[in-house]
Amino acid sequence: DQQVKQNSPSLSVQEGRISILNCDYTNSMFDYFLWYKKYPAEGPTFLISISSIKDKNEDGRFTVFLNKSAKHLSLHIVPSQPGDSAVYFCAASNENRDDKIIFGKGTRLHILP
Amino acid sequence: NAGVTQTPKFRVLKTGQSMTLLCAQDMNHEYMYWYRQDPGMGLRLIHYSVGEGTTAKGEVPDGYNVSRLKKQNFLLGLESAAPSQTSVYFCASSSRTGRSSGANVLTFGAGSRLTVL
Numbered sequence: 001d002q003q004v005k006q007n008s009p010s011l012s013v014q015e016g017r018i019s020i021l022n023c024d025y026t027n028s029m030f031d032y033f034l035w036y037k038k039y040p041a042e043g044p045t046f047l048i049s050i051s052s053i054k055d056k057n058e059d060g061r062f063t064v065f066l067n068k069s070a071k072h073l074s075l076h077i078v079p080s081q082p083g084d085s086a087v088y089f090c091a092a093s094n095e096n097r098d099d100k101i102i103f104g105k106g107t108r109l110h111i112l113p
Numbered sequence: 114n115a116g117v118t119q120t121p122k123f124r125v126l127k128t129g130q131s132m133t134l135l136c137a138q139d140m141n142h143e144y145m146y147w148y149r150q151d152p153g154m155g156l157r158l159i160h161y162s163v164g165e166g167t168t169a170k171g172e173v174p175d176g177y178n179v180s181r182l183k184k185q186n187f188l189l190g191l192e193s194a195a196p197s198q199t200s201v202y203f204c205a206s207s208s209r210t211g212r213s214s215g216a217n218v219l220t221f222g223a224g225s226r227l228t229v230l
Binding site: 044051099100 | 144146157203205216
């Protein structure tokens with residue numbers, strides 16, 4: 001049973017426009033959500049996180065929105081840049097229960113010139 | 114600081130052979146994790162450890178064993194490799210300072226690509 005779902009395997013966005021990556025989850029006990037970015041032949045790197053008690057967190061060009069009632073979160077990148085082309089993973093954890101961190105399958109973002 | 118170092122980076126095994134992947138971190142992190150990445154499957158948690166001498170099962174633990182004898186090292190073992198274990202393996206570590214510390218942010222190694230023939 002997949003607890004963290006990224007239903008779009010890939011996304012193409014024009015440079016300078018907004019990129020929106022989506023993530024759904026099934027476990028209402030998750031209390032933190034994170035986004036990681038991965039380039040080929042490298043390990044994932046942390047991008048941004050959000051606590052379940054918030055609905056928005058912003059860091060520079062990156063904003064994560066959380067809709068708890070819909071069990072949905074999204075990552076907005078504005079403006080999109082060529083270096084943003086990568087695979088983005090959504091992850092979730094329940095830090096009051098255990099220390100597992102569960103990842104989605106990832107979305108490959110292509111920024112078009 | 115080296116961060117998280119995985120060895121070896123590449124390995125080819127024959128079915129039935131055994132091997133150990135080594136993960137070392139120099140950040141004094143308490144928590145360490147092993148994930149595997151397969152096409153279309155994302156990152157799946159194999160085993161993890163919340164401290165020296167402790168290990169726990171993740172989502173896909175079958176066919177793997179782990180040990181955390183020293184805080185800085187987390188070993189992933191394959192006793193009898195199978196073609197289904199062909200994958201890229203990532204080790205990660207994190208530091209926790211209590212429930213008020215915020216999100217558990219992982220630092221990943223560069224990965225170890227394993228091929229089982």
